[in-house]
Amino acid sequence: MDISVVVPLYNEEESLPELAQWIHRVMEANGFSYEIIFVNDGSTDRSMEVIRRLAKENEAIHAISFSRNYGKSPALNEGFRRAQGDVVITMDADLQDSPDEIPELYRMITEDGYDLVSGWKKKRYDPLSKTIPTKLFNATARKVSGIRNLHDFNCGLKAYRNAVVKHIEVYGDMHRYIPYLAKNAGYRKIGEKVVHHQARKYGHTKFGLDRFVNGYLDLATLWFQSKFGIKPMHIFGLLGSAMFMIGFLAVLTVLILKLVAMNSDTFHFYLTKSVYFYLSLVFMVLGVQFFCTGFIGELITRNSPERNKYQIGEEW
Ligand code: UDP
Ligand code: MG
Numbered sequence: 019m020d021i022s023v024v025v026p027l028y029n030e031e032e033s034l035p036e037l038a039q040w041i042h043r044v045m046e047a048n049g050f051s052y053e054i055i056f057v058n059d060g061s062t063d064r065s066m067e068v069i070r071r072l073a074k075e076n077e078a079i080h081a082i083s084f085s086r087n088y089g090k091s092p093a094l095n096e097g098f099r100r101a102q103g104d105v106v107i108t109m110d111a112d113l114q115d116s117p118d119e120i121p122e123l124y125r126m127i128t129e130d131g132y133d134l135v136s137g138w139k140k141k142r143y144d145p146l147s148k149t150i151p152t153k154l155f156n157a158t159a160r161k162v163s164g165i166r167n168l169h170d171f172n173c174g175l176k177a178y179r180n181a182v183v184k185h186i187e188v189y190g191d192m193h194r195y196i197p198y199l200a201k202n203a204g205y206r207k208i209g210e211k212v213v214h215h216q217a218r219k220y221g222h223t224k225f226g227l228d229r230f231v232n233g234y235l236d237l238a239t240l241w242f243q244s245k246f247g248i249k250p251m252h253i254f255g256l257l258g259s260a261m262f263m264i265g266f267l268a269v270l271t272v273l274i275l276k277l278v279a280m281n282s283d284t285f286h287f288y289l290t291k292s293v294y295f296y297l298s299l300v301f302m303v304l305g306v307q308f309f310c311t312g313f314i315g316e317l318i319t320r321n322s323p324e325r326n327k328y329q330i331g332e333e334w
Contacts, residue, residue, distance in 0.1 A: 021045070021052040021124060022103030022180075026093035027111035028059040032220035034068045034111060041117045042076060048121050054079045056111075057097045060087035090224075091193040098183035104128070106183045110174035112221060114143075116214045123177035126209060133182050133205035136168055136197055137175035137213035144217075151230045158234070162241050163198040168210055171197055172233075175213055179205075185329060194233055195240055202244045204329035248325055250315025254308045262305030268298035 023041055027034070038054065045052045056069050058081060066083055073079040082096050094108060105127045109115045119137065126135045142149050152172075159171045172194040186199045197208050246253045271294045279287030289295050319325055 019053060019103045020050040020105065021120065022101035022106045023052065023054045023117075023120075024057065024094060024097030024101055024106060024108045025054065025111050026057045026059055026090050026097065026108075027061065027065060028087060028090075028093075028224050029061045029063045029065060030111040030221060031061070031063045031065045031068050033113045034065060035072060037109075037111060037113055037117070038072045038076065038079060041120070042078070044117045044120050045078075050120075050124070052078055053101075053103060055097045055100055056081045057093040058083040059089065059093040060084045089191060091188045091191055094193050094196075095188040098186075098188070101180065101183060104180055106178045106180055108174060108176050108178075113219045114216050115173075115175035116216070119175060119211070119213045120177075123175075123211060126211060127177050127179055130209070131207060132177075132209040133179050133207045134197060134200050135177045135209045135211055136170060137173035138168075138170040138210050139173055139215035140169070140212045142215050144215075147227070155230060155233055159195065159198070159237060162237055163195070163201060165197050165201055165208055168197055168208065170210070171195060173213070181205075191229075191232055191236055192240070194236065198240055198244075202240075204331065246315075248319050248322075250319060251312040254312030254315060258305045258308030258312060260305075261301045261308060265298050265301030265303075265305055268294040268301060272298060 025037070034056070041052075041054055054076075056079065058066050058069065060083075066081070069079065069081050073081065080100070082093075082100060084093065084096075097108070098106065105124050107120055107123060109117070115137065123135050123137075126132050142152075152170075156169060156171055160166055160168060163171075176196065178200075182200050182203070182205050185203045185205075186196065188196060188199065192199060200208065242253075272289060272292055275287050275292065275294070276289060279285050
């Protein structure tokens with residue numbers, strides 16, 4: 019099979035018929051063999067009925083339906099597990115992404131050799147409150163992930179080589195950083211294609227402003243995981259040692275000052291009035307705590323089934 023189209027959806031009943039028809043039209047025109055996997059993320063409207071009706075008319079249509087709303091990432095993850103096409107395309111259900119982009123995305127994966135091609139909504143039809151923070155968000159994501167050539171990490175329209183989707187795990191809200199996940203899994207040929215974007219035709223957006231706060235926190239988590247995920251002691255040990263050293267120097271300073279004061283008639287030194295006394299307390303305690311956190315982290319990674327899982331590119 020050439021292409022699997024994975025569509026996560028949450029209450030998108032109005033858009034589905036048009037989307038399914040449009041995808042079908044593009045696939046027919048280009049002679050692709052394909053499947054559409056609708057992943058219903060616990061919709062409370064009639065989305066599932068609509069999909070059942072559409073599947074009766076087109077046997078390329080399949081569905082996975084969650085019994086409650088888990089989020090876009092889990093929906094994509096389940097769609098990825100199921101996808102059989104050589105190229106896997108993800109696309110939002112709200113008709114903001116255009117199926118007309120599929121042939122070129124397919125070509126970039128199969129002919130240009132990209133592992134992942136992300137859409138770039140260069141001209142966006144979204145409110146300003148969304149587009150400006152998005153620019154900041156993408157700049158940070160570029161810096162942290164080291165994927166310098168992407169402008170739009172969170173574009174719903176993306177194409178993947180099949181192996182890529184089988185080797186990444188999208189959980190929580192990590193769908194925003196799939197290129198980073200792919201890079202961490204060893205897939206480094208990541209490209210971009212400018213795509214047409216349209217205003218939402220039906221329904222309303224499913225993500226609020228908390229997306230930006232959570233987005234940044236998730237980015238921090240991913241960065242930490244990719245850097246220190248299997249060797250937490252390297253960060254906690256370093257921080258712990260540095261703090262303990264500062265604390266130790268402060269202790270030495272207090273002791274020396276105390277000794278000098280004891281042998282002097284004019285110089286009075288009150289331990290508890292000295293800033294070094296407090297510095298020594300705080301930093302030594304913090305240092306030990308960081309160190310212990312490092313040890314606990316090491317014990318946790320030691321027990322992780324992932325600790326010795328590597329992506330092997332070639333083997334002779
Ligand atoms: N979506 C989902 N589960 C959710 C939220 C959203 O499957 O919990 C789907 C939604 O139906 C749509 C896609 O994810 O197909 C993108 O959502 P939306 O259009 O609301 O995001 P925006 O375009 O505003 O970033
Ligand atoms: Mg949308």
